[in-house]
Amino acid sequence: MQIAVASGKGGTGKTTIATSLALSLASLAKVRYFDCDVEAPNGHLFLKPEFSESTPAVIRIPQIQTEKCTACGRCVEVCEFHALAQVGKNILVFPQLCHGCGSCTWNCPENVIVEVPNPIGTLERGMALENIEFFRGLLTISEPMPTPIIRQLKKRVHPQPNTINIYDAPPGASCSVVETLRGVDFALLVTEPTPFGLHDLKQMLGILSDMNIPSGVVINRDGIGDDSLEETLREFNIPVLLRVPFDRALAENLASGRTLVDVYPEYRNALRDLYQQITEIVGGKTK
Amino acid sequence: MSTQNSRAKQLIILSGKGGTGKTSISAAFAHLNADQEEPRPMVFVDADVDAANLSLVLQPGNLDPKEFWGGSLAEIDPEKCINCGACSAVCRYDAIFPDPKNDQVQWIDPIACDGCAACVYACPEGAISMVRQQEGNWFQSNTPYGTLFHAELFPGRENSGKLVTLIKQQARLYAEDIQSQCVVIDGPPGIGCPVISACAGTDLGLIVTEPSLMGLHDLKRVLGTLRHFHVPSVICINKADIYPEGTRAIREYAAAEGIELIGEIPYDEKVPRAMIEGKPVTVLFPDSFAAKAIQEVWHKTTSLLQLQED
Amino acid sequence: MKLIISAQNPSLEAQVDRRFGRCMWLVLFDTETNQWEAFQNPGASQSGGAGVAAAQFIVDQKAKVVVSGDFGPNASRAFQAAKIEMRRFTDSTTTVQEAVDHFIQDKLLK
Numbered sequence: 107m108q109i110a111v112a113s114g115k116g117g118t119g120k121t122t123i124a125t126s127l128a129l130s131l132a133s134l135a136k137v138r139y140f141d142c143d144v145e146a147p148n149g150h151l152f153l154k155p156e157f158s159e160s161t162p163a164v165i166r167i168p169q170i171q172t173e174k175c176t177a178c179g180r181c182v183e184v185c186e187f188h189a190l191a192q193v194g195k196n197i198l199v200f201p202q203l204c205h206g207c208g209s210c211t212w213n214c215p216e217n218v219i220v221e222v223p224n225p226i227g228t229l230e231r232g233m234a235l236e237n238i239e240f241f242r243g244l245l246t247i248s249e250p251m252p253t254p255i256i257r258q259l260k261k262r263v264h265p266q267p268n269t270i271n272i273y274d275a276p277p278g279a280s281c282s283v284v285e286t287l288r289g290v291d292f293a294l295l296v297t298e299p300t301p302f303g304l305h306d307l308k309q310m311l312g313i314l315s316d317m318n319i320p321s322g323v324v325i326n327r328d329g330i331g332d333d334s335l336e337e338t339l340r341e342f343n344i345p346v347l348l349r350v351p352f353d354r355a356l357a358e359n360l361a362s363g364r365t366l367v368d369v370y371p372e373y374r375n376a377l378r379d380l381y382q383q384i385t386e387i388v389g390g391k392t393k
Numbered sequence: 394m395s396t397q398n399s400r401a402k403q404l405i406i407l408s409g410k411g412g413t414g415k416t417s418i419s420a421a422f423a424h425l426n427a428d429q430e431e432p433r434p435m436v437f438v439d440a441d442v443d444a445a446n447l448s449l450v451l452q453p454g455n456l457d458p459k460e461f462w463g464g465s466l467a468e469i470d471p472e473k474c475i476n477c478g479a480c481s482a483v484c485r486y487d488a489i490f491p492d493p494k495n496d497q498v499q500w501i502d503p504i505a506c507d508g509c510a511a512c513v514y515a516c517p518e519g520a521i522s523m524v525r526q527q528e529g530n531w532f533q534s535n536t537p538y539g540t541l542f543h544a545e546l547f548p549g550r551e552n553s554g555k556l557v558t559l560i561k562q563q564a565r566l567y568a569e570d571i572q573s574q575c576v577v578i579d580g581p582p583g584i585g586c587p588v589i590s591a592c593a594g595t596d597l598g599l600i601v602t603e604p605s606l607m608g609l610h611d612l613k614r615v616l617g618t619l620r621h622f623h624v625p626s627v628i629c630i631n632k633a634d635i636y637p638e639g640t641r642a643i644r645e646y647a648a649a650e651g652i653e654l655i656g657e658i659p660y661d662e663k664v665p666r667a668m669i670e671g672k673p674v675t676v677l678f679p680d681s682f683a684a685k686a687i688q689e690v691w692h693k694t695t696s697l698l699q700l701q702e703d
Numbered sequence: 704m705k706l707i708i709s710a711q712n713p714s715l716e717a718q719v720d721r722r723f724g725r726c727m728w729l730v731l732f733d734t735e736t737n738q739w740e741a742f743q744n745p746g747a748s749q750s751g752g753a754g755v756a757a758a759q760f761i762v763d764q765k766a767k768v769v770v771s772g773d774f775g776p777n778a779s780r781a782f783q784a785a786k787i788e789m790r791r792f793t794d795s796t797t798t799v800q801e802a803v804d805h806f807i808q809d810k811l812l813k
Contacts (some may be wrong), residue, residue, distance in 0.1 A: 116411010
């Protein structure tokens, strides 16, 4: 089972729910946690992994073997991202614009382009609380592209039966969220009952309908807002799987790095129920 | 005061972590500026283009969408495809499969396609072409508090950085036209491409953080980003009384880094209440603790922006 | 000597455009003949790498000087490699003609 935890709006409690879901399920199955919010990853603050592996996340960028280059300019012409420019007989490479697609390499008539790894972040792996296998991607500061790191992070292991993979998504509704959602069985949407939460949730529902991924909602900070969220959920026929009322003491505890199930152990059962509902929705869909 | 043609100062509001209150604070800034005897003409930008919320509070009238065309995606003409597989062999984005509707031809998943065109050149039949995509809309609108530039990226699209660059530049040109002194940019979360686009060329970064381990962790990353692009920065702590120990940790961090802490805003349920009413908190609850604290932060921010004028 | 100026419209009276990579027009002015020609900036419509696309065009035009509001790091690298001088508008440069005059008077910022 592969579950992405997403939201649209930032700060709604994705990581709070994702980490406690992982802890609640760890006694039932092998759980893997992927922190796909590679720009601002926070899952490790709660699940406290000991990282045992760290590898660079790289984009393969072109390197021109200048002595053999005829300066024909074909590589510059085929690059959709303008990561190459030609000045006289020299080809300039702009690593931060390069997507690592390989188009220049394949199109070079002289075969003089080799690809070299350009690190843009790191991929880490380690064991966390309750034997959760923890994977984290980290975008290097000043690097623009999170998506290749998410892609590489998710490829670290193949999904296996009887394993629950939980993907903590970045906020927003652009390409990095889509990369996190690719291939998952279910999207658990954590939102809050405010106009901001609702507006951004609608963006997420648009993506999920395009990608044909079933979803359910956790309403966090229940009680701080109005009814428009629930009306929209009814309209879109999206089930509410859990409510977490607003509670100042909880907010303080979460801020200190404690998890929801540590502060209120009764959420363990609630989250297991939630997982049960997810398996029913996913099972119903595949039938 | 500034000379006639001098460039408007640009303030970028960032946080790293989402949901720390950037937009509520930006909206209050818009109102506080407008609510003076002689308001400075000011321009506002919502640079969080895939979760754009500032317009929900500033409530612009007469929205006139302008199309945003981003990059191109590859499309296969099934009439020309001979199913040789040359395209999928070169695709590094796992975007090309047998067409689910007709397994005799290949199909490109638009959600997975990166738009690199490698397949276009690999196809021996010339069956693949690049098709430009409309990736969203952008708006220039009037609000009760000044002119707002915002955008809506279509869900799941790329190029949010380009859209941010576009509305920021439009805002800057407009600011020159109306001789505005200041452009306030409500930034996106994270530190990646839209954030880099949002902070390019800005004069001051205001980091809105919250007193949690998460807030501090992400604050460090966003400060690193602003420093990398040579943007001087200050910090304010939102919901500062939720976890006093966390607030102390941020104060210590700011002191150690030599970054000025320009304000602490207490948690106040008036903030979400104002959001639900679709108004800045300073309009509906001007005497609330949060509104008073935001006012302090605004005064300090404006004076910092002017200090840097000389 | 050929200079290229970023502009909002294709004429000498046009307002300059302080954006480099995504300016709409590039006006080429030859100081020896006083002739000018305007080109649509190929960078303006690019989804990424606009600065490099615009810079490549200017390199291909064999200009010696490029004048705009500001240059990003990628465009700067391309111009340095091509030994094309980068100059910036002053606060009082408003039209393309003024940009040319200010260049001749050596008033533009380096």
